[in-house]
Amino acid sequence: DWEQDGKHQFMGKFKTTVNELLKHKAPKRHKFLGKPKKGIPAFRLEVDGVDYGRIAVQDAYVTKFVNKSKGLPPSEVSIIANTDGGEDVEVGLDDFDEEDESQITEEEARKLAEAKEAEEEAELLAAAEAAAAKKRAEGEEMEKLRKIAEEEEAVRLKAEKEEAERRAEEEARLLAEKEAARKEAEEEEAARLRAKQEEVTRKLVEEEAARLKAEEEVARLKAEEEAARIRAEQEEVARKRAKEEEEAARKKAKKDAEASTLEYKSRGLDLSDSAKSDYSNNDQFMLTLRGIKLKNVDGLFGKNDPKYQLLKDVDNFFGKSDPFYRVYNSTGDLVAESKVIMDTLNPNWECVAMPLGKLCDCNLGKEIRISVHDWEEDGTHKPMGEFHTSVKELIKSKEPKRGFFGFVGPEAPTYSLELDGIDYGSIGVKDAAIKKNEEDASRGLPVEEGVEVGLESKTPEGDDIDTARKAADEAAAKLAAEEAAAKKKAAEEKARIAAEEAAAKKAAEAEAARKAAEEAAAKKAAEEAAARKAAEE
Numbered sequence: 001d002w003e004q005d006g007k008h009q010f011m012g013k014f015k016t017t018v019n020e021l022l023k024h025k026a027p028k029r030h031k032f033l034g035k036p037k038k039g040i041p042a043f044r045l046e047v048d049g050v051d052y053g054r055i056a057v058q059d060a061y062v063t064k065f066v067n068k069s070k071g072l073p074p075s076e077v078s079i080i081a082n083t084d085g086g087e088d089v090e091v092g093l094d095d096f097d098e099e100d101e102s103q104i105t106e107e108e109a110r111k112l113a114e115a116k117e118a119e120e121e122a123e124l125l126a127a128a129e130a131a132a133a134k135k136r137a138e139g140e141e142m143e144k145l146r147k148i149a150e151e152e153e154a155v156r157l158k159a160e161k162e163e164a165e166r167r168a169e170e171e172a173r174l175l176a177e178k179e180a181a182r183k184e185a186e187e188e189e190a191a192r193l194r195a196k197q198e199e200v201t202r203k204l205v206e207e208e209a210a211r212l213k214a215e216e217e218v219a220r221l222k223a224e225e226e227a228a229r230i231r232a233e234q235e236e237v238a239r240k241r242a243k244e245e246e247e248a249a250r251k252k253a254k255k256d257a258e259a260s261t262l263e264y265k266s267r268g269l270d271l272s273d274s275a276k277s278d279y280s281n282n283d284q285f286m287l288t289l290r291g292i293k294l295k296n297v298d299g300l301f302g303k304n305d306p307k308y309q310l311l312k313d314v315d316n317f318f319g320k321s322d323p324f325y326r327v328y329n330s331t332g333d334l335v336a337e338s339k340v341i342m343d344t345l346n347p348n349w350e351c352v353a354m355p356l357g358k359l360c361d362c363n364l365g366k367e368i369r370i371s372v373h374d375w376e377e378d379g380t381h382k383p384m385g386e387f388h389t390s391v392k393e394l395i396k397s398k399e400p401k402r403g404f405f406g407f408v409g410p411e412a413p414t415y416s417l418e419l420d421g422i423d424y425g426s427i428g429v430k431d432a433a434i435k436k437n438e439e440d441a442s443r444g445l446p447v448e449e450g451v452e453v454g455l456e457s458k459t460p461e462g463d464d465i466d467t468a469r470k471a472a473d474e475a476a477a478k479l480a481a482e483e484a485a486a487k488k489k490a491a492e493e494k495a496r497i498a499a500e501e502a503a504a505k506k507a508a509e510a511e512a513a514r515k516a517a518e519e520a521a522a523k524k525a526a527e528e529a530a531a532r533k534a535a536e537e
Contacts, residue, residue: 011052012045018062025060064109186535190528197524201517208513212506219502223495230491234484241480249413279364281357282437285391287429288351289325289338289370292414294425296345297321297374297382322375323347323384325427327354330367335359340375348430356391356434364392364434372417372427385417385424394432 001009016024024041042054322343327336336354341347360366371386389397397413417424 010047012047014043014045014055016043018060021057021060022062025057063113182535186532189531189535193524193528193531197521200520200524204513204517204520208510212510215502215506219498222498226491226495230487234487237480237484279356279362279434280437281355281362283356283362284353284435284437285356285359286351286353286431286433286435287327287336287394288431289349290428290430291323291345291347291349291372292426292428294321294323294345294347294372294417295384295423297384321345321382321384323372324375324381325349325370325372327352327359328369328371329359330369332369333358335368342375345425351431353435360391364395365390370415370427372424383419385419387415387417387427389415391432391434394429395434397429398432399428399430 001011003009024043042056044054045052322340324340325338326334329335335358336352338349338352341349356362360368367388367390369386369388372384373381374384375381397415414426414428416426
């Protein structure tokens, strides 16, 4: 390897002969190809086991000449070759025929050489053309192969591109599906959390509503219990007072009955059961009854039309009862009937006279029956109850007169009307007396014209006592009413305070429940946001 400073680098050497060089030279056609023909040997360069390449003989030939200057025979001529290492090597010229030199002139040798050279040139040209044709064929083949290879490469690249695009599309599809699945899962999770939160909120609201409803129910029950207790207390007070009044009335009635009996006996009347012989069949029993708070059976806009057979309102919704009563003896025979009083619940019937013999066989203690009916135009009178009594009991139950207006006190006995367990009111006896027949005066019994046996007369002192008693009763009733009103007002105030406290407690609990629900919802929303953020990460 040449260097400018003269320190050329050694790249190896080889030893050979001229004959070997002539044998190893490449044909002329390879001169254009620039590479040795396959099968032609080349000389290997190697230094210290390192391969430095090959040396091929591109051309080698011998030119014959006569060295006239030195007069040396051709046999003494040597060809000197200088190697890379500067070593001169003598290579002998084999195949040189000395005899030919004397027979061939220089001109002939030149011609022969030219002919040979021309021949060789022709051969080389033919070989070059053949090589060129072959090269062109090979080039065409190579071009064809190149085109095929390019087409195959294009097809391969296209297939690879399509495969890459398909893979990219598949990856994009999978990524989109994955993203859609992720979003769907997030939406489902969010919907589940919302549904769970709504369910929790709904349960809280329902529980709160149920609790408030239960508290309201408890408060209502307490208020009802308190009201019932107050009513029970009031009823108990009224019952006790009624009982006391009833007892007082009973005692007074007993006292009055005893007084009346004495009076009747002093006047020749005997009210005992054995006093039948004192009366005749023609004697008249004079009875005046009144209805007390009869039941409205003719409806909202009408009243009973009472007619003896006793008293209860059984008409339709748009009217009141039209009561009347009937009186029957012990054998069930109708003895007397009152007039009908239209549309009233507190009728005052006129006095009804009935034969004493037909009524009770002149036995004042014999049982009779009085029934009350609601009159109907078609004759289908509605029963309103009945009661059993006797002439003697009716006379004893007569209401005493009190004052100018004939006020009847609570102690006056009355007869209750009841039918099929239904209370239809009560009947009071305004007057009851026996009127003696004038033809019986010869019997020695006291008879006054126009005066009915059994009627009481009150003295002024008695009237004053009754007036005082009436005032006392009215004052006691007023005091009881005031006490009941005060108790009722206190109970209402207590119930109002309890209701206000319950309402305030309910509002406070509702506010607490609302705040708790809002806090739970906020906490749930924060947890959902954290879960969503974690899922996105």
